[in-house]
Amino acid sequence: MQDFSFKKPDSLDAAVAALEAQEDGIYLAGGQTILPVMKFGLAEPTGVVDLSGIADLVKIEVTDKVVSIGAMTTHAAVAASVDIRRALPGLADLAGLIGDPQVRNRGTLGGSIANNDPSADYPAAVLALNATVVTNRREITADDFFVDMFETALEDGEIITRVDFPITDCAAYAKFANPASRYAVAGVFVAKRNAKTDGGVRVAVTGAGPVVFRVPDMEAALDGDFSPDAIKNISVPADGLNNDIHASAEYRSHLIGVMAERAIKTAKETNNKGGGAQ
């Protein structure tokens, strides 16, 4: 790894200034992706601006409508949060499935979605729950945030401060994990939402395509009948899905259906147990 200057500012403004002072600077969140990338020489920043000194970025706030999570909150903290588990158990479950314990102890929500790895877990929750990504400059809806592989709506120097997840009455995530990396070969987050007031069910798929995407056919079917049977005959075509050493596009296409059914089943069970919020 080539050497770089290191700054750990204690405010958003200072972080922006520190980044702007660099010819080729990057923000550092948990480092679980960027540090291995830098070790491979695939990124060679001249300056690293560590966001961990900004206290406001680590927090979990749960109201009766929204789960608000600070961008530098670790996956381990989300998975262990009793409040999140009560309000959105599917989100806590997802956080507990990211990587492994060591990665969850360092990796952060903001880092994950800013990186927008096509196989990352969080983008599926952000998109399916219709979350709002809040930055130091604006609010970005989930549908606008994830642009393409490793590409988001974030502008140069923009910092995610928190993500607001609207609470729905039942939601769950299921993924087929790569056995070595635990990245999603295909992961599906299903969120049941009121069709009249909240735009209906949302189904988001990660791992299978170049970027997280929704499945409108499944969403429409689930609006009428929120059950695994409702989507039995709906498939996402293999065309355009990822095809690599881990899984063929056809296999990923098949996995989307299986994972969606599992997520729906889990969401219904969670709701029946009264674990989900109203």
Place this chain on the structure above:
Amino acid sequence: MPKITLTVNNEPVTRDVEARTLLSELIREELKLTGTHIGCDTSQCGACTVQVNGQPVKSCSMLAVQANGADVLTIEGHGDGETLTPLQNALHEHHGLQCGFCTPGMVLTADALLRDNPDPSEEDIRHELEGNICRCTGYQNIVEAVLAAAKTMRG
């Protein structure tokens, strides 16, 4: 060069380090604590696991400067070096290691697990050890050792 101050195995450490220095490099090359092993160096295998403020992390995927002010525990700080801890003893009794390369990381992850969850199920243990790869044992005896250690520690 950034100056960092941290605690390693209860000893204060102050060093000037290049920003690019990994925590694993500081531990092994600067502090000569070579019980922390580098397996893959790509954040997959967990051999380099240490505890930072009580939480297991992969020291090859953390900068030394990120550990500034932190409390770091390496395998050399687990137990007193004379008497085996319940976890070490259980790994011995249950043949939980063969080549031993993954063992320091395995111990530090399991140690944190047992602190958080004194009565883990087999499933809990397998889930929590997912970040530590062992190419010898097939994990069965490691899981049995952690179960046994938990029982001993509960008394």
